[in-house]
Amino acid sequence: MDVLRAIKLLKEEGYKYTDKRKHMLQLFADEKRYLSAREVQEFLKTNFPGLSFDTIYRNLSIFVDLGILEETELDGEKKFRYTCPSGKHHHHLICLKCGKTKEIDACPMEKVTTDLSEFQITGHKFEIYGYCSQCTA
Amino acid sequence: MDVLRAIKLLKEEGYKYTDKRKHMLQLFADEKRYLSAREVQEFLKTNFPGLSFDTIYRNLSIFVDLGILEETELDGEKKFRYTCPSGKHHHHLICLKCGKTKEIDACPMEKVTTDLSEFQITGHKFEIYGYCSQCTA
DNA sequence: ACAATAAATAGTAATAATTACGATTTATAT
DNA sequence: ATATAAATCGTAATTATTACTATTTATTGT
Incomplete structure (x- = not known):
């Protein structure tokens, strides 16, 4: 999964390609590790000071549905990471x-x-x- | 793990043997499945209408520390069950x-x-x- | 059995993650 | 450029869990 393919998926499924989604995707592509919603907010707050959790969680959820992100739960917190490139179950x-x-x-x-x-x-x-x-x- | 051994452990470690703890232990011994804090409250509310979550969580935590209960997290919720009798890692x-x-x-x-x-x-x-x-x- | 004492509990408040909602803004197709 | 449906903001609601203080209670030694 790369950013271009994620964008393609988004558009194919009728989702809009917004600046916030672009930055979120880029963040996960760059970090390649599990991040919480709070960490996403912290990374993006210089670009988007008022970015709301509604937006963050909704987009995380969409990305998971589309297979762009993988989700797990660590210590009572939801965490997300870019789906591994191998593509197969792991x-x-x-x-x-x-x-x-x-x-x-x-x-x-x-x-x-x-x-x-x-x-x-x-x-x-x-x-x-x-x-x-x-x-x- | 049986109730008698759990009681013994409690006392050995200096914890008091209270009515609430007795009922909580008996509940887990009877049910032999994962229960949430809320379910514990529901099961015990006929006997203890005002049983507080402070008490429930504190006791659950003690029981886990003593190895009487096993803990996991399902769908963002902590769940507890009586430790399996086999005793070995599973x-x-x-x-x-x-x-x-x-x-x-x-x-x-x-x-x-x-x-x-x-x-x-x-x-x-x-x-x-x-x-x-x-x-x- | 009784009193002393340290732990346990109730009642409630605080915290933290997540979800929900109405008003406004924005990406996209026409 | 405009219409429209989706996205977002700001904020409130929800839910599970943890924390605090005054009161109650199990235990221990006499």
């Missing part, structure tokens, strides 16, 4: 301080031998947590 | 509606081949989500 090793990630190759679902048939499965989550070298230094 | 298949669980045998950490050395690992989470037979019927 999981993450995540720095709890800065949101930096590393892709984990295998998906544990393939190895599960437990009988899951009693449940109608809708999804799963596998994340490894820690602190990256910058954040422990 | 993961869960979880019903998103009622909190019922099934233990998953394998831990995916054993199979990870990705190099994790760039991070100082502190933990991981593996959960499978779905709806149990009662909740889909």
Whole structure:
């Protein structure tokens, strides 16, 4: 996923291409790590001092729907990052301080031998947590 | 973990054995599934109409510290369940509606081949989500 | 059993993340 | 350039969680 493709997706789905959306997309493309709504506000407040959370959350939600962003929840907070370029299903090793990630190759679902048939499965989550070298230094 | 052992642990660590704690422990022992703070309040409100969230959360936190309860976070909400009797490290298949669980045998950490050395690992989470037979019927 | 004491609790307020809403502004198509 | 529907702002509402103070209560030693 790159910014040009994200813009294309937005327009194809009938969403307007606004300055705020442009900057949000660029921010995630630049940072390539999990960010909270508050962090988005902080990054963009020099350009958009009055940027409201309504706008931030609505756009984050649209970006997730379009597959532009991936979402997770860390410590009770929603976090978002640019979808990894590989495109295929994957999981993450995540720095709890800065949101930096590393892709984990295998998906544990393939190895599960437990009988899951009693449940109608809708999804799963596998994340490894820690602190990256910058954040422990 | 059974209620008697939980009570023993509480006393050993210098906590008082109160009626509210007794009922909370019994509730989790009976239900054997993930419950939210609000659900705890609802279950106990006939016996304790004025039971405050301060009390509920403080006790939940103590129980987690003592290993009596396990904690997770689903959809932005903290959920708690009685620690599984097996005692060893495990993961869960979880019903998103009622909190019922099934233990998953394998831990995916054993199979990870990705190099994790760039991070100082502190933990991981593996959960499978779905709806149990009662909740889909 | 009784009194002393330190912890637990109720009632309520504060905090924090997220969602919602009416009025206004703006991107886009014509 | 204009019409129009979507996007945004400013702010309020909502929800889960945590915090605070006065009061109550479980425990301990006598």
